[in-house]
Amino acid sequence: MMTERTRVLVAGGGPAGSMTAMLLAREGFDVVVCEKDRFPRYHIGESLLTSVIPLLEFVGALERVERHGFVKKYGAFFRIKHDQPAGYIDFTKLSRYPHSFQVLRSEFDAILLDHARTCGASVLEQTAVTSVEFEDSRPVAATTRSADGSSRRISFDYMVDATGQAGLLSARYFRNRQEEVAFANVAMGGYFRGARAYRDRHGVQHPGAFSMEALSDGSGWTWAIPLHDRTLSVGVVVHRDVYKHRRKAAHSLEDYFAKTLELSPDVTSLIYEASREGEVRSWRDYSYFAKAFAGPGYRLAGDAAGFIDPLFSTGVHLAFLGALSAAATICAVLRGEVSEETAQTFHERCLRQAYTRFMVTVAGFYCQIRSQESLVLPSVSRENFQLAFDLIQPIVSGNADVNSDEIPPDLLNRALRFATATMLEAHDIRTNVPVAKLMSTRILDDSITDRFAAIDGMFIRFDRGQLGLERVGAIGSMLVGARNRIIRGVIAVAG
Numbered sequence: 001m002m003t004e005r006t007r008v009l010v011a012g013g014g015p016a017g018s019m020t021a022m023l024l025a026r027e028g029f030d031v032v033v034c035e036k037d038r039f040p041r042y043h044i045g046e047s048l049l050t051s052v053i054p055l056l057e058f059v060g061a062l063e064r065v066e067r068h069g070f071v072k073k074y075g076a077f078f079r080i081k082h083d084q085p086a087g088y089i090d091f092t093k094l095s096r097y098p099h100s101f102q103v104l105r106s107e108f109d110a111i112l113l114d115h116a117r118t119c120g121a122s123v124l125e126q127t128a129v130t131s132v133e134f135e136d137s138r139p140v141a142a143t144t145r146s147a148d149g150s151s152r153r154i155s156f157d158y159m160v161d162a163t164g165q166a167g168l169l170s171a172r173y174f175r176n177r178q179e180e181v182a183f184a185n186v187a188m189g190g191y192f193r194g195a196r197a198y199r200d201r202h203g204v205q206h207p208g209a210f211s212m213e214a215l216s217d218g219s220g221w222t223w224a225i226p227l228h229d230r231t232l233s234v235g236v237v238v239h240r241d242v243y244k245h246r247r248k249a250a251h252s253l254e255d256y257f258a259k260t261l262e263l264s265p266d267v268t269s270l271i272y273e274a275s276r277e278g279e280v281r282s283w284r285d286y287s288y289f290a291k292a293f294a295g296p297g298y299r300l301a302g303d304a305a306g307f308i309d310p311l312f313s314t315g316v317h318l319a320f321l322g323a324l325s326a327a328a329t330i331c332a333v334l335r336g337e338v339s340e341e342t343a344q345t346f347h348e349r350c351l352r353q354a355y356t357r358f359m360v361t362v363a364g365f366y367c368q369i370r371s372q373e374s375l376v377l378p379s380v381s382r383e384n385f386q387l388a389f390d391l392i393q394p395i396v397s398g399n400a401d402v403n404s405d406e407i408p409p410d411l412l413n414r415a416l417r418f419a420t421a422t423m424l425e426a427h428d429i430r431t432n433v434p435v436a437k438l439m440s441t442r443i444l445d446d447s448i449t450d451r452f453a454a455i456d457g458m459f460i461r462f463d464r465g466q467l468g469l470e471r472v473g474a475i476g477s478m479l480v481g482a483r484n485r486i487i488r489g490v491i492a493v494a495g
């Protein structure tokens with residue numbers, strides 16, 4: 001077998017892999033992307049946060065995504081308690097980017113992968129990375145297998161694992177993935193044609209909105225996402241134990257899905273006159289994190305690094321953030337700006353802090369979803385229920401990660417304090433043990449203080465041709481900060 005060589009090998013061509021490849025190729029580095037499937041291919045994960053917009057813009061893909069005609073998403077409704085109106089996360093607040101998109105992932109992902117090609121990455125579809133070779137603990141080469149049965153050996157300086165839930169490095173080689181037992185969920189979903197548009201409590205239609213609703217018995221929640229092919233993506237998330245128990249009693253997955261939707265009156269009213277198209281699918285929906293997101297010669301990005309329950313539609317946001325951090329830290333080392341250890345630490349902390357904020361917020365809101373009889377959100381009453389959503393808006397819009405220098409620090413810190421206090425109320429559905437006790441210690445150790453500052457005094461320099469890491473306070477950083485305020489805040493604000 002001949003050995004080919006590239007600077008960076010990206011395993012996986014989903015949003016994390018494509019974005020990493022686009023960023024690195026535009027900086028002039030040789031990148032090979034190996035994607036085991038042929039695109040377009042089906043994928044779940046259709047509702048995006050506004051934070052994806054600046055990254056798509058930076059890599060020159062935004063125009064293509066906009067032209068495609070995906071549904072524009074200006075916000076999201078969350079009915080987490082049945083006797084309360086839905087709370088609203090308004091994307092038009094606190095952001096220069098007032099909307100995001102609801103996307104058919106087959107089409108969105110294909111656009112991104114194709115754009116990676118346009119940016120200069122070499123993209124090999126139907127080519128799976130089947131094994132990785134290490135020297136000491138550093139990955140140095142990979143063997144791939146293509147659909148025609150041929151194999152290649154590709155050696156590299158860096159590998160970015162963007163293989164999604166398959167988790168080539170952490171799940172297969174390092175075996176260091178930690179699951180969050182309180183969020184060992186299962187999801188089911190299908191597509192409905194002829195559904196109604198979502199209406200708020202004043203009867204106003206919100207045709208592009210994401211809507212979420214707690215199941216009336218507190219056992220889980222549903223999503224409804226309008227797509228540009230005029231179908232409505234509808235799904236249910238329940239704990240694995242609830243799923244196993246009730247699935248046994250149902251004739252089929254379809255039957256169980258339909259019965260569960262009956263516990264969701266708002267979604268039922270949306271699809272009352274609609275017909276389901278295609279099969280009902282199910283997904284393993286466990287939240288988990290790799291113990292390390294970076295090491296010598298490698299970075300993890302997207303679901304390969306960690307996965308958080310999709311309550312707040314955070315997957316693609318985190319995939320892009322992981323891609324940006326992976327690309328910037330690799331560029332910084334290859335250009336001799338920082339040491340390998342410094343770059344690894346940056347990537348590790350950058351992701352850990354973002355994951356922690358979301359995980360804490362999700363855990364807290366699950367507490368209310370499961371307690372339908374009582375109001376458990378701290379400082380929130382029936383009269384001011386929307387306050388809970390206004391408080392967490394900076395986190396769950398993705399703004400805390402991409403836009404934090406435009407948001408007053410007291411709002412960011414209030415968001416985090418509220419999310420943390422909410423999480424501390426949460427108990428596991430099966431054992432009634434506080435969720436905080438069940439969550440992996442790394443998550444708790446790492447975070448919950450006010451952390452919207454530069455990471456070890458550095459931030460990502462988000463300038464084309466100079467993507468990398470920069471120390472806060474250097475003259476260059478001030479200039480970059482002024483020109484790219486939004487993205488400078490992706491990772492850091494002078495702290």
Ligand SMILES: Cc1cc2nc3c(=O)[nH]c(=O)nc-3n(C[C@H](O)[C@H](O)[C@H](O)COP(=O)(O)OP(=O)(O)OC[C@H]3O[C@@H](n4cnc5c(N)ncnc54)[C@H](O)[C@@H]3O)c2cc1C
Pocket residue numbers: 011012013014015016017034035036037043044045046047048049127128129130162163164165166168187235283284285301302303304310313314315316317319
């Ligand atoms: C039920 C559910 C609902 C969700 N809803 C949302 C939502 O509304 N919004 C949102 O943002 N996110 C959502 N997500 C999360 C979202 O799906 C993921 O976070 C997102 O797809 C992560 O992108 P990625 O690039 O890391 O992984 P993926 O999109 O999974 O891409 C990984 C790619 O790697 C390829 N691959 C795997 N192994 C190999 C290999 N060995 N060699 C080569 N290629 C390989 C795969 O074929 C795949 O194309 C949801 C997830 C679930 C389970």
